[in-house]
Amino acid sequence: MASTKRIAKEFADCTTAPPPGISITLPSDADLHTWHVTVTAPPNSVYAPGRFGLILKLPTDYPFKPPTINFTTRIYHPNITNDSLGNICLGLLKSENWKPASKIISVLEAVRNILVEPMPDDALEQRIADEYRRDRPEFEKNARAYVERYAKGSVNFVQAPPPPEKKDGAPAGATTTGAVNPGRAAGRQGGASSGSASRPAPPA
Amino acid sequence: MASFNYDDSDSPRDTELSSLVAIYPEIQHPRSDDPYAIAIDIPVNPSKPVLVYFPAAADSNPDPRAQGTLQQNGASHVNGSASGGPLNGTDRVGGAGSAEGAGAGAGALDRHEVAHLPPVHLEIIFGPDYPAEKPPVITISADPPWLSKDTIKRLEDDGPRLWEEMGRDMVGFTYIDHIQQAAENVFELVDEKGTLEVDPQHRIAIMDYDIRARRAAFEKETFNCMVCLDPKKGSVCHKMIDCGHVFCVECLQDYYNNAIKEGDLASVRCLAPNCTKEREQAAVSSSGNKKRKKPKTYISPSELLQIPLDPETVKRYVTLKYKTELESDKNTIYCPRQWCNGAARSKKHKKPQGLELNEHDEDEEEEEETSGVSKPYNATDLLAICEDCNFAFCSRCHQSWHGEFVRCQAPRKNEELTAEEIASLEYMKLHTTPCPTCAAPAQKTHGCNHMICYRCQTHFCYLCSAWLDPGNPYQHFNEMPGGRITGCYQRLWELEQGDGDDVGLGFEGGAGAAPPGAGRAGPAAAAAAADAPEAPPGFEGLPEQRLMELLMADMGESDDEEDDFGGPPPFGDRELDRQLAQRIEAEAQNGAGRGVGEVAIAREGPLVLRIDGGRGGGGRNQPAAGRGRGGGAAGGAAAAAPNGPAAGGGRGGRGRGDNARGGQGAGGANIRGQHQNRGGAPNNRHNNRNNHPNHNGVGAGAARGGRNGGGGVGGAVRGNVGGRARPNPNGPRMDFDNPDNVQVNVPDGIRLDPQQEAWIRQFVHLALEDQEDLLFDDDDW
Numbered sequence: 001m002a003s004t005k006r007i008a009k010e011f012a013d014c015t016t017a018p019p020p021g022i023s024i025t026l027p028s029d030a031d032l033h034t035w036h037v038t039v040t041a042p043p044n045s046v047y048a049p050g051r052f053g054l055i056l057k058l059p060t061d062y063p064f065k066p067p068t069i070n071f072t073t074r075i076y077h078p079n080i081t082n083d084s085l086g087n088i089c090l091g092l093l094k095s096e097n098w099k100p101a102s103k104i105i106s107v108l109e110a111v112r113n114i115l116v117e118p119m120p121d122d123a124l125e126q127r128i129a130d131e132y133r134r135d136r137p138e139f140e141k142n143a144r145a146y147v148e149r150y151a152k153g154s155v156n157f158v159q160a161p162p163p164p165e166k167k168d169g170a171p172a173g174a175t176t177t178g179a180v181n182p183g184r185a186a187g188r189q190g191g192a193s194s195g196s197a198s199r200p201a202p203p204a
Numbered sequence: 205m206a207s208f209n210y211d212d213s214d215s216p217r218d219t220e221l222s223s224l225v226a227i228y229p230e231i232q233h234p235r236s237d238d239p240y241a242i243a244i245d246i247p248v249n250p251s252k253p254v255l256v257y258f259p260a261a262a263d264s265n266p267d268p269r270a271q272g273t274l275q276q277n278g279a280s281h282v283n284g285s286a287s288g289g290p291l292n293g294t295d296r297v298g299g300a301g302s303a304e305g306a307g308a309g310a311g312a313l314d315r316h317e318v319a320h321l322p323p324v325h326l327e328i329i330f331g332p333d334y335p336a337e338k339p340p341v342i343t344i345s346a347d348p349p350w351l352s353k354d355t356i357k358r359l360e361d362d363g364p365r366l367w368e369e370m371g372r373d374m375v376g377f378t379y380i381d382h383i384q385q386a387a388e389n390v391f392e393l394v395d396e397k398g399t400l401e402v403d404p405q406h407r408i409a410i411m412d413y414d415i416r417a418r419r420a421a422f423e424k425e426t427f428n429c430m431v432c433l434d435p436k437k438g439s440v441c442h443k444m445i446d447c448g449h450v451f452c453v454e455c456l457q458d459y460y461n462n463a464i465k466e467g468d469l470a471s472v473r474c475l476a477p478n479c480t481k482e483r484e485q486a487a488v489s490s491s492g493n494k495k496r497k498k499p500k501t502y503i504s505p506s507e508l509l510q511i512p513l514d515p516e517t518v519k520r521y522v523t524l525k526y527k528t529e530l531e532s533d534k535n536t537i538y539c540p541r542q543w544c545n546g547a548a549r550s551k552k553h554k555k556p557q558g559l560e561l562n563e564h565d566e567d568e569e570e571e572e573e574t575s576g577v578s579k580p581y582n583a584t585d586l587l588a589i590c591e592d593c594n595f596a597f598c599s600r601c602h603q604s605w606h607g608e609f610v611r612c613q614a615p616r617k618n619e620e621l622t623a624e625e626i627a628s629l630e631y632m633k634l635h636t637t638p639c640p641t642c643a644a645p646a647q648k649t650h651g652c653n654h655m656i657c658y659r660c661q662t663h664f665c666y667l668c669s670a671w672l673d674p675g676n677p678y679q680h681f682n683e684m685p686g687g688r689i690t691g692c693y694q695r696l697w698e699l700e701q702g703d704g705d706d707v708g709l710g711f712e713g714g715a716g717a718a719p720p721g722a723g724r725a726g727p728a729a730a731a732a733a734a735d736a737p738e739a740p741p742g743f744e745g746l747p748e749q750r751l752m753e754l755l756m757a758d759m760g761e762s763d764d765e766e767d768d769f770g771g772p773p774p775f776g777d778r779e780l781d782r783q784l785a786q787r788i789e790a791e792a793q794n795g796a797g798r799g800v801g802e803v804a805i806a807r808e809g810p811l812v813l814r815i816d817g818g819r820g821g822g823g824r825n826q827p828a829a830g831r832g833r834g835g836g837a838a839g840g841a842a843a844a845a846p847n848g849p850a851a852g853g854g855r856g857g858r859g860r861g862d863n864a865r866g867g868q869g870a871g872g873a874n875i876r877g878q879h880q881n882r883g884g885a886p887n888n889r890h891n892n893r894n895n896h897p898n899h900n901g902v903g904a905g906a907a908r909g910g911r912n913g914g915g916g917v918g919g920a921v922r923g924n925v926g927g928r929a930r931p932n933p934n935g936p937r938m939d940f941d942n943p944d945n946v947q948v949n950v951p952d953g954i955r956l957d958p959q960q961e962a963w964i965r966q967f968v969h970l971a972l973e974d975q976e977d978l979l980f981d982d983d984d985w
Contacts, residue, residue, distance in 0.1 A: 009433050063431060064459055087652070087697065089678075092477075096470060096656050100459055101430035101451070102477040121675070124696065126682030 003062050007032045010104050022108050027157065033058045036157045037108060045116045046143045047075070050151030054086075054111065056104065066098035067107060072157050076139075076146035078118045078129035089124045090114070210239070217330050220374045227377065240330040244380065248321035248387045249417075254394050257315040258404035314407070315399060320417030321390065322346055322410060326383060328363075328376065335374050339364035342379070348409040350402050355391055359383065431455035431475055442511050446500065447483055449476040456511050460503075464513075464521045469528060470658065472508075472521065473501045522556045529553055532642045532660045539590035540602040546592025548599065555591045584608050635703045640664050640671045649702040653695065654678060666699065667692045 011032060014024050021040040026032065035056040041047035053072040059065040071086030081087040091097050092110055123129030132139045210218035210225070217240055224242065225231050234243045329341040342363040344356045351359075362382060367375040386392070394400050402410060423439040429452035436452040443450045456475070463471040473480070480501050502525070508518045530536045530547045537548040547553070586608065588599040596605040601612030621629070636645035639657035646655055646666070653666040654677045663672040665680050668691060672680050681696040683689055 006431070006433055061462075064462060081697070085697070089652075094656075096658075099477040099479070100455070100475045101449075106477070123678060123682070126678065 003058075003060060004032060006063055007058055011035070014105055014108075019105055019109060021112055033060070033062070035104075038155045039108070039112050039115070041115050041147070041151075042112060046140045047077075047115050047147050047151065050075075050147035051155050052151055053155040053157045054108075055157060056108075058104075063100040063102070066093045066095055066102075067104060069093065069107070069111065073155060074146060074150040076128060076143040077115070078120045078123040078125050078132050079114055081124050082128065087124065089122055091122070216335060216374060217332075220335075220376050221330065224376050224380070228380065234327060238329070240332075240334075241327065242330075243325065243327045245323040245325055246380070246383050246387050247323045248390060249319065250321070250390050250394075251388055252398075253317045253319040254321075254390060255315050255397075255399040256318045256321075256410060257399045257401050258407045259314075259401060314404070316411060316414075318400075318410065318414045320414045320421075322348060322350060322413045324351070324359075324383065324387060326380065328379070330376070335367070335372060337372075339367035339372075340375065340379070348406040350406045350410060351391070351393075355393065359386070359391065427452075429455055431459070444474050445504075445507050447474050447476070447479050449474050449479060451475055453511055457513060460508060460511070460513055461517055464517050464524070467524055468658065469502070469521070469525055470661070472503050474503075526553070526556050528659055531644070534642070537588045537599045539593060539595055540597055541590070541593060541595055544590060544593045544595065546590045548588035548597075549591045637664070637666050637669050640669050647703055648699060649704075650700060652697055653681065653692070653699065665692055666703075667695055 011024070011026070014022070018024065021042060023038045023040075025036045025038075027034055027036050035058070037054040037056050039052045039054060041050045041052065043049075051073070052075060055070050055072055057068045057070075059067070069088050069090070071080050071088060074082070074084070074086070076082060079089050088111065090107070090110055092102060092107055118129075118132055120129035120132045128139065128142075131142070210222035221240065221242070228244055230244060232243045233239065233241065235241045323346070325345045325347065327343040327345075331338055331341060334340055340363055342360045344351075344359050363375065363379050366379055366382060367373070370378065390400055422441075422443065423437065425438040426435050427438060427441050427450045428434070429436050429441065430449065431451055432455050434452070438450075440454070441450050441452050442456055459475060460472055463469070505518050505522050508521060509515065513521075530553055533553065536550070536553070539546045539548065547555075549555075586598050586600050587596060587605055589596045597603060598605055598612060603612070606612070632645050636647045637655070638645050639655075639660060639662050641662040641664075642657060642660040644657055644659040646657065648655065648666050654672065655664050655666045656662070657664065663674045663677045664670060665672055670680060670690070670692075678696065680690055681692050681694060683693070
């Protein structure tokens with residue numbers, strides 16, 4: 001099958017000569033369509049030295065359809081949803097923009113690139129985007145706090161479960177409003193996973 | 205072909221010829237009886253492609269305008285070759301380049317970039333007195349004879365000259381090498397502007413040779429297909445005519461066949477990333493500050509055939525492309541004959557002939573549009589002629605052409621919709637959102653709610669069908685400048701898994717009834733379109749309206765009582781009733797999932813109140829998550845109003861992350877006044893699965909049960925308030941002019957306390973003066 005062959009080739013390229021700051025593993029040798037990608041934030045970005053886990057999924061009709069990418073490590077970034085899903089908005093990945101000749105490596109480089117240069121005009125998290133534009137020191141402080149809390153140590157590739165049912169308003173409110181205060185988040189989750197650098201389990 | 209042995213090592217002729225044959229294995233022997241006559245073809249491949257210019261007979265008076273175009277043409281050709289390599293511009297079948305030149309007709313335009321000229325045929329006879337006494341006899345020719353006699357003479361004379369210069373020695377190799385080098389700069393025939401003048405009678409032969417030579421060179425090359433990443437021989441590759449990117453035929457076929465099968469025409473473009481962008485930049489830089497013209501991104505049918513794609517597929521591509529073009533033009537008129545449904549002939553869109561698209565100039569189109577704004581009305585403009593069946597009809601009344609002096613007749617009586625048609629309409633209403641520009645229904649398969657119309661590329665919101673600014677589409681889901689928010693605030697990822705029957709979740713999308721809490725921008729207003737004249741033109745009606753027109757050929761020119769409120773396009777009674785039914789049902793839905801008990805009031809939409817019975821919890825009567833609703837998946841038929849063709853199926857509200865759907869809920873009451881069950885219970889039965897159509901037009905919709913819903917009889921009362929509400933002539937109406945007389949009809953089991961009643965009255969009061977927002981200062985609205 002054409003798709004598997006190309007994926008195998010791209011995987012080989014990416015692992016033999018990995019692009020800077022990106023390393024790739026396969027969670028299961030039998031399945032080439034799910035990649036675990038570790039992105040080390042570029043040193044000139046506010047996220048350095050954080051390491052971020054991404055799950056890259058390749059559809060069966062790849063490269064005719066674009067891959068999907070989710071951050072499994074939480075990140076404070078205007079273009080990445082500040083919740084357990086870690087959705088990312090990249091023009092390249094939109095199906096109407098996707099070109100079959102685009103390569104995974106260029107997608108990953110684009111992802112790494114938005115760590116250096118967020119695009120507040122295409123924000124998924126408008127509040128963070130506004131903060132990025134208006135109060136850069138505060139944004140950087142928050143971003144660093146997130147790196148400190150989530151993006152240190154070993155990288156976790158546990159993909160978020162579907163959003164939990166809202167039994168009480170409080171935890172859900174944090175994600176839906178997008179106004180997570182790192183301090184508060186830390187306080188809330190501190191008890192459950194203090195000291196662990198991996199992404200804390202979502203509230204049961 | 206004869207072959208000879210030159211074994212007489214004493215003869216200088218034999219020595220020379222044996223080494224020549226060794227150096228040039230392609231040497232031929234044109235005369236079987238003379239081993240000393242040789243022939244060789246010298247290819248003429250200029251190191252840099254030359255512009256070949258074919259002066260036409262009538263070229264004495266070159267048009268300055270044509271000159272301008274010509275330069276532009278030249279520029280773009282050169283561009284192509286810079287990125288492209290051997291095969292471009294004039295490709296395989298002759299391509300766009302040559303067709304352009306021929307079509308333009310003007311002699312000045314007739315120039316082409318050529319990389320391979322027909323070879324020069326060299327015949328050399330080494331006579332018996334050679335080399336000591338006589339020079340070799342040289343004949344030069346070319347097929348076609350594109351070299352002038354003078355040139356040939358000059359080249360032929362070079363032989364004896366060189367022979368003399370070498371002291372009458374063996375000159376064979378030197379001469380052949382001399383011709384080869386001269387061929388590289390086309391025998392110095394190219395003028396300082398880089399053009400080569402050739403007699404126009406050889407035009408076709410020269411172009412043809414160039415094409416074949418480029419093709420041959422291309423086929424010998426190896427390319428890495430950018431899609432499958434495999435190295436492929438040029439013979440199984442295709443080079444895109446417009447941009448020069450190379451892909452293997454297999455990948456192109458796979459991709460385009462699939463895209464055309466799915467109707468995804470926008471994808472039929474070059475597969476290389478950033479291709480359009482690069483070409484756009486190139487076009488801008490080469491044409492200076494000229495009016496920017498978008499380079500063409502789609503692929504012409506003839507190129508698809510060259511790849512090659514199946515003619516059937518290309519046919520489908522052409523047909524779909526034309527159809528899309530027609531459909532995205534709201535001015536298109538369709539043939540009223542049911543078996544035909546072709547489009548009326550129009551100047552703007554030309555029906556494709558065979559496999560060729562009629563490309564129209566977009567600039568022209570724009571001009572037409574701007575100038576056509578204030579066109580005076582002309583009765584003959586009503587005449588439309590179907591391009592398929594040539595039926596002449598009136599574009600207003602859709603009946604056969606009655607001449608310009610006869611008034612349009614009333615439309616025929618509507619026909620019934622078949623069950624299948626109803627089901628399709630129903631499904632579209634439930635699981636699609638219309639594009640706000642062209643009304644094409646879109647169904648989301650996955651991802652966020654920022655949609656781009658597959659047909660007209662409009663950006664819009666899947667939840668409420670609102671047009672989104674392509675520059676910043678996400679703002680709609682976020683806070684607007686000034687802190688304003690829409691009903692879709694923070695709902696970008698709702699329905700991430702898509703929309704459809706199999707999803708099991710639904711939302712009351714742009715095509716359906718009002719989504720609870722969709723707010724001002726949302727179709728809440730659309731559901732009430734029949735009532736609220738100032739509501740945005742009902743998105744909700746559009747696709748359906750269109751279908752209805754098609755299905756029922758119903759172009760009602762309404763002149764009955766509906767006109768008095770100056771509302772949306774006249775659908776006739778049915779449409780009105782249908783919307784009413786939908787609405788009633790939407791109201792009924794809100795009752796689902798609520799138990800009997802305490803009564804609470806919440807504001808549901810800009811002008812919609814919800815009065816709920818049986819909330820367990822206290823406080824504000826908002827469901828757990830601000831915008832997430834535990835609203836029941838109310839389905840089934842709601843009450844059909846009299847004559848109602850179909851009752852709209854309701855869809856359960858879906859909250860973000862809130863899957864708790866409503867249980868058995870039934871009934872609804874509203875204070876709009878259609879409700880006749882004054883004081884009586886509107887059959888709020890727990891197991892009200894049989895939804896009897898209620899021909900009194902009463903909203904006794906039954907809600908389908910959800911899984912984990914906290915079931916129970918709920919009564920929902922929604923008030924639509926104020927002068928915007930259109931009273932139903934069938935029911936007792938409320939006296940909105942005197943809000944103090946508002947009587948609230950509520951189902952059994954709900955008691956409003958005086959405070960709440962007073963509050964509702966105040967809301968109505970304020971709403972009449974458009975000041976209802978004062979009540980909700982702290983709210984989302």
